[in-house]
Amino acid sequence: MNPAVPNGRPGPAALRVLAEVAIATAPGPGHSAVQEIDVSEVPDQRDLVNAAAQERLTGPLVRAVQTGLLRLDDDVVEKLVDVHVDAMAWCLRVESRLWAITGWLEDVDVRALVVKGPAVAHLDEIDPSLRAFADLDLLVQADDLPAVLGALARRGAVRPFAERRRGFDQRFAKSVTVTFPDRIEIDVHRTICDGVHAVRLPVERLHRSPDSFDLGGHEVLTPNRTVRTLHAAYHAVLGSPSPRLVSLRDIVGYLRSAEREGSVEKIATEAERWRGTAVLAQAVREVQAAGASLPEWTAWLERTTVDPEEDAVIAAQRRDGSSFRRSRITASRELPSVRDRVAYLAAAALPSTTHLRSRGRSRFGALRPGATTGERSVVLPDLPPPGGGVERVLVVLANPTPAGHRPAWMDLAATKTVHVVTRGEVESLRRILSETGVTATVTGTPRGRGLSGRLREVTVASGEVRRFTPDRVEVETGTTWLVCAALLTGRTRVVRRGAAGSSGPPSPRTRLDELLWRLVRSRNRPSSSEPGLH
Amino acid sequence: MIYRSPDAIDRSVGSEVLVIRGGESEVHRLSGPVGLVWAALATPGDPAEIADRLAESAPDGVDVGAVVEDCIDVLDRFGLIARRR
Numbered sequence: 001m002n003p004a005v006p007n008g009r010p011g012p013a014a015l016r017v018l019a020e021v022a023i024a025t026a027p028g029p030g031h032s033a034v035q036e037i038d039v040s041e042v043p044d045q046r047d048l049v050n051a052a053a054q055e056r057l058t059g060p061l062v063r064a065v066q067t068g069l070l071r072l073d074d075d076v077v078e079k080l081v082d083v084h085v086d087a088m089a090w091c092l093r094v095e096s097r098l099w100a101i102t103g104w105l106e107d108v109d110v111r112a113l114v115v116k117g118p119a120v121a122h123l124d125e126i127d128p129s130l131r132a133f134a135d136l137d138l139l140v141q142a143d144d145l146p147a148v149l150g151a152l153a154r155r156g157a158v159r160p161f162a163e164r165r166r167g168f169d170q171r172f173a174k175s176v177t178v179t180f181p182d183r184i185e186i187d188v189h190r191t192i193c194d195g196v197h198a199v200r201l202p203v204e205r206l207h208r209s210p211d212s213f214d215l216g217g218h219e220v221l222t223p224n225r226t227v228r229t230l231h232a233a234y235h236a237v238l239g240s241p242s243p244r245l246v247s248l249r250d251i252v253g254y255l256r257s258a259e260r261e262g263s264v265e266k267i268a269t270e271a272e273r274w275r276g277t278a279v280l281a282q283a284v285r286e287v288q289a290a291g292a293s294l295p296e297w298t299a300w301l302e303r304t305t306v307d308p309e310e311d312a313v314i315a316a317q318r319r320d321g322s323s324f325r326r327s328r329i330t331a332s333r334e335l336p337s338v339r340d341r342v343a344y345l346a347a348a349a350l351p352s353t354t355h356l357r358s359r360g361r362s363r364f365g366a367l368r369p370g371a372t373t374g375e376r377s378v379v380l381p382d383l384p385p386p387g388g389g390v391e392r393v394l395v396v397l398a399n400p401t402p403a404g405h406r407p408a409w410m411d412l413a414a415t416k417t418v419h420v421v422t423r424g425e426v427e428s429l430r431r432i433l434s435e436t437g438v439t440a441t442v443t444g445t446p447r448g449r450g451l452s453g454r455l456r457e458v459t460v461a462s463g464e465v466r467r468f469t470p471d472r473v474e475v476e477t478g479t480t481w482l483v484c485a486a487l488l489t490g491r492t493r494v495v496r497r498g499a500a501g502s503s504g505p506p507s508p509r510t511r512l513d514e515l516l517w518r519l520v521r522s523r524n525r526p527s528s529s530e531p532g533l534h
Numbered sequence: 535m536i537y538r539s540p541d542a543i544d545r546s547v548g549s550e551v552l553v554i555r556g557g558e559s560e561v562h563r564l565s566g567p568v569g570l571v572w573a574a575l576a577t578p579g580d581p582a583e584i585a586d587r588l589a590e591s592a593p594d595g596v597d598v599g600a601v602v603e604d605c606i607d608v609l610d611r612f613g614l615i616a617r618r619r
């Protein structure tokens with residue numbers, strides 16, 4: 001049995017070494033010149049395996065060991081191989097689903113291009129095992145979006161979040177995410193990024209002259225190499241405040257290939273068409289900073305002028321991510337018509353009730369500035385993608401310590417463990433923590449959007465759980481964290497009973513208690529005849 | 535003639551191979567001789583041909599033909615290979 005992927009946050013030394021490995025093993029000329037990487041500063045080599053699993057870089061780490069770039073202790077290598085096998089087993093399951101989807105989409109006469117993970121693995125890597133991925137990304141024409149979502153839904157895929165407003169997906173959305181019961185997640189893309197650059201990008205160019213690869217006898221289409229290169233840059237630069245190592249490694253590979261093939265100018269010209277020269281420039285700067293040597297791209301950067309306002313657009317996009325904040329107003333200004341702008345801003349400001357409910361939010365909450373974030377007090381490090389041995393992700397809430405005060409709900413044991421299995425649940429947790437002003441540290445969360453499912457288990461150390469099933473939870477008075485966990489599921493009904501089985505009204509002792517029970521009452525209102533509800 | 539199932543998708547992981555059939559969820563981990571036979575089946579052939587390909591790298595005293603037959607049985611059981619006359 002393979003060991004579970006380790007959960008702890010890797011140390012800086014391990015991440016530094018892993019960054020070197022990522023760059024050194026990226027496709028293209030250059031890595032043969034790299035000398036042995038020194039791991040002596042990594043206090044515990046298992047930390048390196050942990051980091052590789054979290055960054056989806058077990059393949060490159062295995063390659064580094066195989067080629068003598070890195071020397072690790074035998075037991076660490078053994079563990080690395082096990083973790084890598086888990087990662088690859090998951091990738092094969094995802095590819096098996098891709099294989100099936102190609103047939104399903106043929107049935108509805110839709111052409112989809114696969115982007116990122118499997119495409120990079122099969123077409124741009126030295127060997128597919130060097131590129132791990134957590135989910136599947138399909139790019140389709142906007143008009144085909146309903147047919148694709150319908151085909152996936154007929155095979156059991158569920159859309160966790162409803163459309164923002166009617167027609168939004170086909171006009172403005174970057175992608176729609178659906179999840180299968182076996183936790184395989186599919187992002188069905190209309191385009192490849194959010195915000196200003198999504199408005200600028202000529203989507204039809206993403207579909208031109210596609211490449212293909214064979215997958216179990218099925219031809220799988222993917223955008224051409226120029227598009228894949230720019231997509232890697234857009235994903236790394238616009239997708240998060242700081243790109244993941246696996247994303248940087250992708251870019252290094254593409255940029256090295258462009259130097260080798262003499263296609264630097266071709267890619268830069270395409271970036272101009274996308275009005276994304278600043279994005280490409282930032283991508284080059286990022287990989288330079290990570291230590292990649294790219295002489296032709298460095299020369300291109302030196303002769304290229306980037307408007308500082310464009311850098312500001314990128315900074316805003318990185319800050320806001322996929323949430324609807326200030327950068328979206330900037331994006332709306334670039335829409336071609338007043339009608340589009342109005343529709344876009346309406347969707348941003350007034351998402352449908354169905355959409356809000358699917359995200360566990362209310363109209364009031366949606367309009368409160370910053371109500372969806374809570375980053376102020378919550379740290380969310382990354383966990384690895386769901387490998388074969390990872391059944392659930394733990395979110396451990398360290399005991400908050402309000403100065404000079406010990407509220408009643410802290411009478412429970414010092415650490416409560418809640419198993420959180422969807423991004424929506426993590427976001428709900430962040431929101432609750434933010435709204436209650438509780439300072440807490442969340443020490444784990446699903447990486448990217450790779451996990452899905454439902455809350456399967458709640459653990460509290462106080463022994464106050466009376467009964468828990470996926471659909472119903474019964475708790476004793478004051479078991480606030482269990483209530484909190486139940487609320488996070490978005491599906492679980494909560495029944496509150498008194499300590500002796502009585503059903504008297506709760507007597508809130510803290511602000512958190514009050515809020516949670518208000519939410520419980522709100523949740524249960526449609527069936528208020530349930531005994532014990534108030 | 536034996537060949538890999540056309541819907542098989544595989545990954546090499548060190549000295550082993552992981553294989554899944556398109557549309558299925560069960561991943562097979564092929565270690566040792568089974569992995570070698572799988573690798574040899576990159577080019578279809580009959581059992582004797584496969585054994586010949588592997589004979590050079592086999593340790594002395596091993597009945598390569600018998601091992602190959604056993605491995606083919608295992609692969610066949612899980613639908614990872616197909617036979618053609």
